[in-house]
Amino acid sequence: MRVALLAYIKPKENVTNWSDQFEDDTFAEWDSIETVQAVCDALNSHPDVECEIVEAIPEIALPRLMVRKYDVVFNIAEGMRGASREAQFPAVMEMLGIPYTGSGPLTLATALDKARTKEVLMHHGIPVAKFTTSKDTQTTLAKLLPEAEYPVVVKPLSEGSSKGVKNSSFVNNDAELRAEIQRIATDYNQQAIIEEFLPGREFTVAVLGNGANARVLPIVEIKLSELPKEANGIYSYEAKWIYDVRDNPLDIFACPADLTPELQKEITETVLRTYNVLDCKDWSRIDVRLDKNGKPNIIEVNPLPGILPKIEDNSCFPKAARTAGMNYNQTMLGVLKAGCERYGIKF
Ligand SMILES: Nc1ncnc2c1ncn2[C@@H]1O[C@H](COP(=O)(O)OP(=O)(O)OP(=O)(O)O)[C@@H](O)[C@H]1O
Ligand SMILES: [Mg+2]
Incomplete structure (x- = not known):
């Protein structure tokens, strides 16, 4: 079985030193070549699998996928741009009729938006913390989420790998709240999600x-x-x-x-x-x-x-x-x- 391992690989200059790579979180969601190679080796450990790495750069991946030489794509591509970035390759694979592992575009796009995810879960009666979203750097908790009390957690709406969830995301008053909404707007150019703090395990x-x-x-x-x-x-x-x-x-x-x-x-x-x-x-x-x-x-x-x-x-x-x-x-x-x-x- 021919398997394409589809992944975004961290640029080499960011991974020469283990601790250096995390000073800037730009590529935090992407996989290092070490991880991608380990996944490829793992898949190749099965006698019937022939796996090769396909870097998920559109110019590289699209022509290779369009030749349709793979039986299945093992998808770990975290995406490059936009709030639907994780959904993009799965959508292309559906369009091309190529089987792939993992969730489909709707699930991936929803899960990357922490507010949409919680809205769906609430509809089904699954417990989530009280939350709202905002880009307003002049706001107060009373305006945003009147039913909630401090402390709250302020995070980027659409990031993973703890990107933007800093120690300072734990917020105790309106001044800190505004500063965190500002930080997220400046560093990540997106809305913040503000959630009541869940104090338990x-x-x-x-x-x-x-x-x-x-x-x-x-x-x-x-x-x-x-x-x-x-x-x-x-x-x-x-x-x-x-x-x-x-x-x-x-x-x-x-x-x-x-x-x-x-x-x-x-x-x-x-x-x-x-x-x-x-x-x-x-x-x-x-x-x-x-x-x-x-x-x-x-x-x-x-x-x-x-x-x-x-x-x-x-x-x-x-x-x-x-x-x-x-x-x-x-x-x-x-x-x-x-x-x-x-x-x-x-x-
Ligand atoms: N409402 C909350 N109450 C208490 N702690 C929270 C809350 N939201 C987030 N946290 C803390 O912040 C951490 C990171 O938040 P979250 O899991 O939403 O971010 P992430 O970047 O998507 O994480 P991951 O690295 O798992 O992809 C959580 O593991 C938890 O410790
Ligand atoms: Mg998490």
Whole structure:
């Protein structure tokens, strides 16, 4: 089976030094060549798979896809431009009739917009924090979200990989609120989403498979007590990429999370409903936090989850899969298998 691994690869000058690459978050969502090669090797570990990397630069990828020499595309392309950037290649592949792994354009575009995602979830009665969006740098919380109280979290509306979720995103008053809306408008040229702060435990949940066969892998807890105080209880950009480095990793994860059977069940059910309501395909990682009543709320959905291959890089999807007994190769092949099953492709 001929597989194209479609990925945006971080420019080399940004990855010569592990800690340097995160000073500027421009390419934070993209994959390093190290990761892309590891995924390709994982897929090639199956005797029936012949995988090659296709860089998702339109000039390179479009002609190669149009020749239609691939049986399936393994899509990890995070996109380059615009709020529908993750949906663009899946839409092209649908147009060309090429099978691909992972969610479709509607799901990818929705999930990249944290407000749209929550609107859909609310419609289906899935708990989310109170929220609104704004670009108004003169506003107040009373105007924006009268039913909410400080603290709130202020984030870019349409980013991933913790881009723009800084320690300062935890906001306690109107002056900080305005400063954060301004920061997001200046640095990311987009609206901010303002959410009531969920004070409870935080989990991230990997899902593999489809529909009624989708299953949750062992739940990862982000031990907020292990974060430096300046992170303000949020798993911020600094926490993810600056405090937690290969030379000095943060011991921040527990997998499987220590949960009562009731909470385990409640998180699992909420996550699987979210996955299916948004029509996620093959795999996703869904972030959850408990509200003040201990109820799991959905923070956001990642239909293209991070998949750093090295254990010490603390990537949560591979971590959950490892706890379930799957090594990296088996995990990537599990995603490919889920995709192929949907299209009736045997391998
Ligand atoms: N409403 C909230 N209440 C409490 N903490 C929050 C809230 N929203 C976000 N956070 C914190 O900020 C972190 C990053 O937020 P979020 O997951 O929305 O950003 P992201 O950049 O899309 O993340 P990822 O790196 O998982 O793609 C969360 O893991 C959580 O710790
Ligand atoms: Mg997240």
